[in-house]
Amino acid sequence: ESQLNPNYNFDNFLEGDSNRLARSAGMAVANKPGGTSFNPLLIFGGVGLGKTHxxxxxxxxxxxxxxxxxxxxxxxxxxxxxxxxxxKKNTRNDFIHFYQLIDVLIIDDVQFFSGKSGTQDVFFHIFNHLHQNGKQVILTSDKAPVDMQDIEQRLLSRFKWGLSAELQTPDFETRVSIVKNKLYRDGVEMPDDIIEYVAKNIKSNVRELEGAIISLIAQSSFNKKEVTIDLAKQVVEKFVKNTKREVSIDYIQKVVSDYFQMDVSTLQSKTRKRHIVQARQLAMFFAKKFTKASLASIGSQIGKRDHATVLHACKTVDNLSSTDKQFRKYVEDLTKKLSL
Ligand code: ADP
Ligand code: MG
Structure with missing residues (x-):
């Protein structure tokens, strides 16, 4: 069982400047697995740009x-x-042995290994064995090796042995051809101006681009409506809203105050009541975590405090969440609410 999905092939992976290097390196490796200097071949790039494909x-x-x-x-x-x-089952050697017998090993999203030293260790041994025996290793990741965190140095250096090729966001022309190709394969017709409208507005993620097109087709067929620019606008708006998810400091204060059932003005007030201070500190902590604002700017927006107060708040939250179970629950709940 190779676990390969035949629908993800080179024919329907549209070429553009954004993916030319990765695509041709991939094809070179496919022509001569283990026989090129692209070993490992590491393909990296943001979400929905075609790494898995x-x-x-x-x-x-x-x-x-x-x-x-x-x-x-x-x-x-x-x-x-x-x-x-x-x-757990005491079959670690069988596991290693199984992987060492493979000719072409493809591991998707290796950033997942970060911080997992046991897995990194076992993969290191498997990798060395495969590489020494001229077997091909293909990896994908959401980051370049230099930017990977909590991956052992010896493994990172292996990742850099072959070729790292980046998948960038496709330009407009490529986005249009991706959409047209998809419509063609699905046997659906759509006016060019609509395709172009969608491709113009959904830029950074091909999965979302396809999602918008699918939603457009579904809406028009369920409602027996023509696909119009207006409908396209509605669909695109939803997608763009969902993607941006930009968390503002105002929004964070609102979510934190709602969670503790207080007003934003209470959260910002000068009171030293413990539960209010904690709510304020949590708001500062999340503002630091989820926005690019400086400590000074966070402080001034959350009740006109200075940067040292924000720094102190962040440390306090870190400390409390490792010592206080209830407090940790607050952090977890709020993280969930703010990540939606
Ligand atoms: P990633 O693994 O980088 O998050 P995927 O490989 O899952 O991204 O790609 C998301 C979707 O976009 C898939 O349906 C894939 O087929 C499609 N896709 C991405 N790039 C292209 C491309 N150049 N041509 C055709 N389809 C593409
Ligand atoms: Mg993927």
Whole structure:
């Protein structure tokens, strides 16, 4: 079981400046797995830009050219789960052995390994074995190796051995061709001006671009309406709103005050009552965490405090959340509310 999705292939991965390097490196690797200097091939880039698609495409192409080769696609998360399971069941060696026999190993979203030293260690050994035996390793990540955190140095240095290719956000032309290709494959027609309107407004994530188109098709067919620019505007607006999710300091104060059932003015007031002070400190903490505002600016917006007060608040929240269970619950609940 290779876990490959045949719908993610090179034919339907539209080429553009944003992905040319990654796409051609992927094809080169698919033509000669283990036989190029792109080993490992690491593809990195933001959410919804096609990392998983390319990862599958390479595997699908290799399976096509070299049916005898064993190709395995797995997410880093699933790999981690399997590893933990093997430790529990005392089958760690079988786990390692299984992976060392693969010809082409594709691991998606390796940023998931960060902070997981057991998994990193086992992957390090598997990687070395495969690499020494001329087997191909393909990795994807949301960051370049230099920006990865909590990954051991020896593993990071392996990641840099081959080629790191970035997937950037596609330009307008490429976005239009991606949409047209999708519509064509689905057998749906849509006027050019509408396609262009959507492609112009949804820029940073191909998954969302496709999502908007799918939603547009669904709305028009359920409501038996023509796809009009107005409908496209409504759909795009929803997507853009959902994506931006930009958290403002005002919004944070509102969410925190609602959570503690107090008014924003109470949260900002000079009172030293403990539960109000805590709410204010939490608001400062989240403002630091979720916005780019400076400490001074956070302080002035949350009840005209100075930057030292904000810094103190952030430290207090850090401390309390590791020592006080109830307080930790506040932090967790609020994190959830603010991340939606
Ligand atoms: P990531 O893994 O980087 O988050 P995915 O590989 O899941 O992104 O891609 C999101 C969606 O966008 C998928 O449906 C994929 O097929 C599509 N996609 C991304 N880039 C392209 C492209 N250049 N051509 C065609 N489809 C693309
Ligand atoms: Mg992905």
């Amino acid at each position: 390319i990862a599958h495409a390479i595997g699908v192409e290799i399976k096509d050219k070299y049916p005898e080769k064993t190709v395995l696609y797995i997410s880093a998360e699933k790999f981690t789960q399997q590893y933990i399971e093997s430790v």
